[in-house]
Amino acid sequence: MIKNRLAPLIASARLIDDPLRLLAYGTDASFYRLVPKLVVKADSEAEVQAVLAVCAEIGAPVTFRAAGTSLSGQAVTDSVLLLLGDGWGGAVVEDDGARIRLQPGIIGAEANRRLAAFGRKIGPDPASIDAAKIGGIAANNASGMCCGTAQNSYRTLVSMRLILADGTLVDTGDAASVSAFRASHAPMLDTLAALGARARADTVLAARIARKFAIKNTTGYSLNALIDFTDPVDILQHLMIGSEGTLGFIAEITYDTVPDHAHRANALILFPDMAEACRAVALLKSTPVSAVELMDRAALACVQDKPGMPAGLAALPAAATALLVESRGESAAAVTANIAAITAGLGEVATLGGVVFTSDAAEGAKLWKIRKGLFPAVGAVRPVGTTVIIEDVAFRIDDLAAAAIDLQSLFARHGYAEAIIFGHALEGNLHFVFTQDFGAETEVRRYGAFMDDVATLVVEKYDGSLKAEHGTGRNMAPFVEMEWGRDATNLMWEIKHLLDPAGLLNPGVVLDRDSQAHLKNLKPLPAADALVDTCIECGFCERMCPSHGLTLSPRQRIVGWREMARADASGDRARRDEIGGLYDYQGLETCAACGLCATACPVGIETGALIKALRGRKHGAFAHRLGALSAGHYGVLMGATKLGLAAAAMVDTVAGTARNRRRLPTMAQPKLAGGGAGEAVVYVPSCAARVMGPALDDPVKACLPDATEALLKKAGFTVVIPDGLSNLCCGQPWDSKGMRDIADTKAAEMAAALNRASDNGRLPVVMDTATCSLRLKAFLPILDAVEALHDLILPRLALRPIKGPVLLHIPCSVRKMGLEDKLLAVARACAETVVVPDNVGCCGFAGDKGFTTPELNAHALRKLTVPKDCSEGFSANRTCEIGLADHAGIPYRSIIHLVERVSEARLASMAKG
Template sequence: MSNHHPAVLQQKYRDFQLLLEALSDAPDVFADLPRRMAYSGDASFYYLLPQLVVRAHNLQQVVAVLQRASEMQIAVTFRAAGTSLSGQAISDSVLLLLSDHWQAARVIDDGAKIWLQAGVIGAKANQLLQPYGRKIGPDPASINSCKVGGIAANNASGMCCGVKHNSYHTVQDMTLVLADGTVLDTSCPKSVADFQLRNRQLLDALQALAAEVNANEALQNRIRHKYRLKNTTGYGLNALVDYTNPLDILKHLMIGSEGTLGFIADITYQTVPQDPYRATGFFVFDSLQACCESVSLLSSCPVEAVELLDFRALQSVADKPGMPDIASLPANAAALLIEVAATTEELLQQHIKAVNNVLSAYRPSLVAEVVFSRDASRNAALWNIRKGTFPAVGAVRATGTTVIIEDVAFPIERLAEGVAALQRLFSRYGYDEAIIFGHALEGNLHFVFTQAFDTGQQKQRYADFMAEVSQMVAVDFQGSLKAEHGTGRNMAPFVALEWGDDAYQIMRRIKQLFDPLGILNPGVILNTDANAHLANLKMLPAVDGIIDKCIECGFCEAVCPSQEFSLTPRQRIAMQRQMQALAGTELTEARAAYQHAGIDSCAATGLCASRCPVGINTGDYIKTLRAAAKPVPKVAVWAANHFSAASQLARFALNSAGVARNMLGVAAVGAASRGLRRFAPALPYYYGAWPSGASKVKLPAATASQLTPVLYFPSCANRIFSPDRQAADPRDIPTVLSIVLQRAGFQLLVPDKLNDLCCGQPWDSKGWRELAERKRSQTIQQLQQAMPAKPLMVITDAAPCALQLQAGQPDFELFELAEFLYQKALPALTINKQTEPVVLHVTCSTQRRGSADQLVALTKACAEQVVIPADIDCCGFAGDKGFTLPGLNAHALRTLKQQIPSGCQRGYSNSRTCEIGLTEHSGLPYQSILYLLEEVSR
């Protein structure tokens, strides 16, 4: 029987799985279909179903996997965040993932360097460097989601990085693992000495290759020309001409090798300055020619970034805030978004003057402009215009089509010609929606278009188009086919066309030296199949209007509390799409797994929408599945109709549990709750942070006259759950709020029939939209009736409730508690800041309302030291899931306790339910930020 027979291959992977599971320090190994489906795609338009998914927690596990894969000749592909745009993070063999244990980081030499493990998200590295006025050089658009391993392996760059600050030029050291499991830490003399002793043949071969290239003047000149541009096509042959030490050559060849030469476990970067004084301007030209001519002159100016948008790109974002009026622009118009930066205000003004001097020569061609300013909010709006171009195409694409984003680079002196040539190709092939934008200083252009692959005719159109693009860019213009997205699968067939046979053969020899068995990410970068870019194309069938616009980029994953616990938003959507093609036992298996991993364990808070380029709220989609799964239970209807009685029952149950806890202990009551769940799975789990039932809302009498009335809606969470019993202040929120606001000149009023009111969130989270809308409407109506003739400001004391009520579009001005305290109360109070550190949790609802900055500023006004734990964007309590699925809450807060500083005794937030979980997993009592403000304003 052939070694490629399905049964033989299946047994081979089974044997490999057993080998890994038998290790004393075994990685996680998944062979089930649902998990493999979840990782079958990256941000590209390709799809491969892995045979095994392996999740490694440390370097030793990676080494063990590669050693056994080498012995059994099994292909392995490495995956970090999976934001790759060219198909380099997927596999039909073994997909090796990084767990969240790969997030260690260390700032070195006062920020001059930073050591990062492969799993650190790029934006986190910059957060660590911010106090030093530094940042890492690479700045890909996906920096809030992509991880350092992928940034280095793809030599990713970005808007400000250029060709001098990418990973290739800023790498200091790295720890790498070769295909046979050999480890090299270039920062460790002993590791280097051992490697030189045992791998002399590889190092000698690299040195010989370098000598060969440098003896070939034509090839050497070609390499130097190619890397004057942004270029990630093929292997980094510049390592052979830039360095003579074979270890330096090896290290720099690893950059941009896309996991085909080895695994980058950690990297030490030389950092670059982050100038504090910055200004941005936006300038629209009447012609592409004039726009591109000015770029050539701007390249000699002290500019940080110059972003180009062609006419179609401008049209796609015409409605964005901050965008000048472009209704009357000529069809050949184009624009530049320009940013300048400096170390001082005086120097910044000099830089602005230099840029304006260049632009003054094109004054007749400028038809619209937004002049340079340091206004942060206005400049953020301008950058959102540029960042909105890619999503704008994705949002209007036809269902079933995919969004394709390519990136090429032209010599800057031929930039206008290159843009015009691309536009002609779009017209010839009918890509009428295609837009062009990019990093103009490097001649680096991204073009975005939509493409269906469901017919042979559509595939042929794409094939013919890419053939012409490749010939035009690589040959006619001597540019690069991949400037910063990596070669991947879609440009692998064109590497030889761009580089020529001499250079291509050098690349093949490099691959053979590093990976003689060809087991590392086969098919990526080098591929002898001329049609490889047309194989394994991802199908995007229609599933639901909420999610059909998803481009599977993975930007949502970094903020999802269920990442690694079950599925992420991208994976939930991808599995739903893939299940459309399943039948029989495979479909049954996938559906069964999806119930927990996709539906039950989704927090459904909608934070994913804030990171999604096309604004998809996957939580909304999951709610529709929950609602469709079964009819609304009668008890849910009863609770909505008799909310006061339901709340009273909840308080009674909490108090009863409290009595049992006092008599029997937390462990005994917790064990009892787990036992009862066997017979009644809807019952909650009990644990130590459970509160008692709250007392009835009673507002203290006003102590001053002529107070400004405000209407207060206490959330049902604060009407049902008492304050944390470990907290220093046992008073309820209504009492404390009344005291604080009287100090600030306000008097609280509450609506009638308060105990019957609820914002609707408990029903909405289950997908019972009709009940949720009824409760929300009832509450809004009651609040409006409670107002005198003059409308009042309305406060609610929980961030989720504010978000829910705002969705009902009330006529009154609605404040979440922290917003009101920051905007209205704080200016009228005298504050004596607390000196001991406090921990703050910024809830996902606060982030979605756009008021996170106000909550943080309020806390910093009250305390000298405010710690906001990293990488906890959502606590995962998600309404009642903290009671019914506490594992999600525990997973989301798994790093919380270790981030609490010594001497910290208290935590704060602005959602009572979130505070329950935060207390449980931190060991600190968490309360509303209101309590801290009351204390420091006495």
């Protein structure tokens, strides 16, 4: 019914009601699951208003969702889920970076990238900032490592565009909009003003509100708005911060930004016990520190073997506690002075190993990456079938040590031996993480008893915050009155009824009269496959995935596969068939298997590895026999492919279809003469380079192998071509289809041939295609073209950079090999202006999927834009370049072509000089 009502208003592709994707969107980063009846991807304010109007008419609750990294169940519903579509990525920097205007769909880290040139950033800095979107950051009043209470969304808010439950849109930064709103909603604003006056007049309540928000607090609504402001419009917009979509929709927010000093230093300081570490925190509060992160001994044990951690952590005593300290400054001298002040401030505190800071950015990044990955790291080692829970509390600094020790005692009392404590110690904000089995009623009761004791400890003993920065959500909604008291909670209910009188906006979140609500709708995490069983469904992977939004993201593929595994285990054949029939396309066919998800996953899960394994199982014995046959006669197969390309080019020429002329490559006919003068290097052109030449309308007619050979000779190398090249392949075509055994056999054959050609590794081996390089590196040491250009070739050449601009696409394989900076350096050496388009990651061509599943390529590149004065682009993967050229409308070639064009041998250059 809801879908039918919305069908005339919103494109059918953005009204989702198939069982697989409904299940997939029933998951966020929390331990709750509610499966929506309909998912609506709204692309505009008008569409949000339309959804609210229809839902109000039929009495259907609606929940807003941004990235779905919410930890407390704020982003799931069993009714209508309103998802941010592609139309919410706007960002406008104002006043030389002093302010930034953001739509809710932009990722927090992207906002900071826009501000980087101004030396500014947004105030909120949650650990999930690389994945979380601004809408969620504001709606949860997320804070993080450095922002404390002074720089969160509440404190740095300038204005917002918001849509109320009745569909009214008001822009608090626009005088005309505010004036019209004051006229149309005078009774509402008068009531808000009266609530504020009442709160300020009640000295006991006002004092309680001030005390509660002196530390981090996201339990309940932002009642501080009632005492901080008198104008009801100001009260309204500040109530929206932290309201978790229960009072309205934030369509845009303008922030005051904060300084982002480029100079910083970090120290991991070890203490003999929690009490001494917390004493240090109190002393650090008055020193020039930017962040102080606490990690207890159990937390350190989770990461003690990770790269970048100091040696000797495993030998620390059982009570040892660490503080990760960062200091920032406008200059290196300022940071040095800060370090001296910090070290002096800790002079009388007992440490294990002293206070040693590093200004090395790479070392500091390692420490922070480990700290940010503590939550998923616990999840990665949990028993299969259990979930991982993170709770988030805050205390006054004076209570921090005693409270942390009390929490550790609660872990022991309730049998959570694996629990860890870490958090933003400078703000008294502690996170504790533990694993929980929700499959047995006794375990659910144990969890319930534990949470009751936690609430009693935090509220009654220390008067702290049950939620400091993760939002009240579903798991603390039943405890709001316990923390705040009846009068304050009743005030929150008044606010809710005023702004959402029908109670349709995200019910069950922030406020809930059901005292057992936090023990309901718990999410199962059944065993599915060892490749992904460690996934906690945090969603950090989603921004990297080219199919996210077309079909499924990596997280959602895992959710779907887990449900099929559950159905198999329970004998629910109907459910298995229902989900499995959809999974073939949404899960298997449209996965690029690019592996970028693993680069964003805190525990390195590569969902593509699961998908390739599933493809292999699906193919069956006959397909594997065909795969083996093709591998054994690979040279013949490549010859047939060339003939196919030639025929396609002929048809295309006759038909005159411009789109296909850009898209389809011509047949490559490399000469590959070898030879030259100078040091020898083995050059192995990939299958794609040997078969796929330039597009018909590309003015550059040289195929990649000829361009590479010419460049190597220009650089003074003798080029060695391996014997039997026509039958050599790294195995990637079989690997992508799940035929790993055949793929590895082909790779081993190629490695043997290259080993012979390189005189057992004496000569460097250069591969011209990044995907193949990445795969071959697992079998023998080779150089990808990017590192060969950067390390070997450019130093031998004189360059005449073109003015540009040129577009540069960084392929997934280049990112996974860690060669992104080298590719950028090569491009910038050859062109004065290099543009790496925003919001373009994996191109989605994925080997042959650009031909077989072109919608994946189209979706991945839907945001690709070309500067009007740009006429060419470059990359490092031939198949990627085909798809990029098609969607950009300009030729894309290998970066090798660019280097070859702008370079000449140094000796020749000197002679001309």
